Amino acid sequence: MKFFIDTADISGIKKAHEMGLVDGVTTNPSLIKKAGRDHEQTIREISALIPGPISVETLSDTAEGMIKEADTYITWGSNIVIKVVMTPEGMKAVRALSARGIKTNVTLIFSPLQALIAAKSGATYVSPFVGRLDDIGQVGMEIITQIRQIFDNYSLPTQILAASIRNPIHMLDSALVGADVATVPPATLFQLFKHPLTESGIATFMEDAKAWAI
Numbered sequence: 001m002k003f004f005i006d007t008a009d010i011s012g013i014k015k016a017h018e019m020g021l022v023d024g025v026t027t028n029p030s031l032i033k034k035a036g037r038d039h040e041q042t043i044r045e046i047s048a049l050i051p052g053p054i055s056v057e058t059l060s061d062t063a064e065g066m067i068k069e070a071d072t073y074i075t076w077g078s079n080i081v082i083k084v085v086m087t088p089e090g091m092k093a094v095r096a097l098s099a100r101g102i103k104t105n106v107t108l109i110f111s112p113l114q115a116l117i118a119a120k121s122g123a124t125y126v127s128p129f130v131g132r133l134d135d136i137g138q139v140g141m142e143i144i145t146q147i148r149q150i151f152d153n154y155s156l157p158t159q160i161l162a163a164s165i166r167n168p169i170h171m172l173d174s175a176l177v178g179a180d181v182a183t184v185p186p187a188t189l190f191q192l193f194k195h196p197l198t199e200s201g202i203a204t205f206m207e208d209a210k211a212w213a214i
């Protein structure tokens with residue numbers, strides 16, 4: 001499973017990249033707002049730092065507007081993926097961009113059939129939002145499992161990008177059910193390192209080494 005990092009915060013991206021844990025980056029308008037910096041400058045910096053795909057979200061509500069935005073965003077780096085919302089206009093944009101060889105990521109997916117539609121439109125990635133489904137009392141991971149089965153049934157090449165990942169269980173389940181990618185905020189990514197037995201084991205080794213290490 002590829003690890004994408006779900007942030008526009010350059011320091012978090014750099015920290016994870018130094019550990020080889022950033023196969024790509026996903027951003028959205030809320031993450032750009034949180035980072036508090038200029039959109040274009042931020043994406044250009046991320047794109048120069050990370051060789052993998054960088055998702056940049058369109059804001060228009062028409063296919064024409066989304067395509068126009070995409071034409072700007074792809075000049076910001078060689079690895080830009082155009083993020084499009086799951087709407088009929090969005091799917092028109094995905095079809096047109098895909099025909100031009102431009103990679104797309106269909107976001108705000110909350111059902112397996114939305115994912116199937118996006119795949120049929122030619123999306124490179126679909127982003128089902130696991131945590132936001134959990135928030136409303138639906139088990140978010142179930143749709144990842146169902147999308148996996150549907151895409152496998154028909155050998156659809158669209159990649160499943162598990163999004164709205166909030167905790168290590170989401171990461172574990174994403175890997176178990178076969179998501180192609182999970183996009184994870186830096187804080188959640190760094191949680192994955194932690195295990196109390198690792199920490200107590202290190203402490204014991206360090207204590208015992210005092211008896212003999214120079």
Ligand code: G3P
Nearest residue numbers: 006026131132163164183
């Ligand atoms: O990748 C989508 C993600 O940013 C949404 O996460 O936590 O806002 O539901 P969240």
